[in-house]
Amino acid sequence: MVPEARFTSYYGLPVLNKPVWKPLDIAGYLFLGGLAGGSSLLAAGAHATGRRELARTAKAGALGAVSLSLAALVHDLGRPARFLNMLRVAKPTSPMSMGSWLLLGYGPLAGAAAAAEVTGRFRRLGALATAGAAVLGPAVATYTAVLVCDTAVPSWHEGYRQMPFLFAGSGAAAAAGLGLVFAPAEPARRAAVLGAAAELGVTRLMKRRMGPAAEPLEQGKAGRLMRASEALTAAGAGLAALPGTVRSRALSATAGAALIAGSAALRFGVFHAGVASAQDPRYTVVPQRERLENREFPAARRG
Structure with missing residues (x-):
């Protein structure tokens, strides 16, 4: 009998080099970016409808999150000069280059919106900054x-169709959770339910469509983080959906904290799944063989 195939590589080394990014810095960077972007959208809605407390919380949250995300990125790079070097060129085909310029434009807008809201001065300029931050x-x-899907790492690359939608839903849920903790209001409650529903639904869809590359999302440390994320997000959404959540400070704070923790666990789970998939040659070899077979025998595969 033919022995079962074992997916190995020369000298026992992985086919791919695993990502060298620091987990706390880069997974935190992924989470904080989602929190910042979602908070700016929530802040714009609250500002437009006159909900001052929610607007102040969301604007401050957006500024704090983007500041911490930049700090995490610079810490991972090692020196601030390396971040500045990325601004020497603007390369549309590079997610890192475009992301650097995006943060450079978004950060001052988030800062101006928060400063105008807190100080009560330059309100017209603050309103324009709030709108600009919401656009970005x-x-x-x-x-x-x-950024992560534009790599050869299997469990990141194979999810490129759904990952942006997953991060969007997760960011909305985290921003709404922040609002529920510090400024409970109906817009935050509705955003929490919608964001959590999108996060949970897209997670299931992505795993189903990724094929074998989804296995690292369900195993080991990444699997534990992903299961914790689903449980926390579902619990937070369930509490947020209750009619009396906004009126109960304790209930809204519990729901918000669960949503924030669930969003963070998702980003850390995705990060660790990517690292695990890069270390196992099977997740690189099998998809390559399937793609080759689909190109060589398309009719047979459809049949």
Whole structure:
């Protein structure tokens, strides 16, 4: 009998080099970008409808999140000069280059919106900054998905169709969770339910369509984080959906904290799944063989 195939590589080394990014820095960077972008959208809605407390919370959250995300990125790079070097060129085909310029434009807008809201001065300028941050917010929340999917890492690359939508839903849920913790209001409650529903639904869809590359999302450390994310997000959404959540400070804070923790666990789970998939040659070899077979025998595969 032919022995079962074992997916190995020369000298026992992986086919791909695993990502060298620091987990706390880059997974935190992925999470904070989603929180910042979602908070700017929520802030614009609250500002337009006169909900001052929610607007103040969301604007401050957006500024804090983008500031921490930049700090995490610079810490991973090692020196601030390396971030500045990325601004020497603008390369549309590079997610890292476009992301650097995006953060450079978004950060001052988020800062001006928060400063005007807190100080009560330059309100017209603050309103323009709030609108500008909201326009860039969706890109800030989702470009990190493009960044990780534009690699050869199997569990990132194979999810490129759904990952931006997953990060968008997760960012919306985290921003709404922040609002529920510090400024409970109906817009935050509705955004929490919708964002959590999108996050949970797209996670299932992505796993189903990724094929074997979805296995690292369900195994080991990444699997535990993904299961914790689903449980926390579902619990937070369930509490947020209750009619009396906004009136109960304790209930809204519990729901918001669960949503924020669920969003963070998702990003860390996705990060660790990518690292695990790069270390196992099977997740690189099998999809390549399937793509070759589909090109060579398309009719047979359809049949």
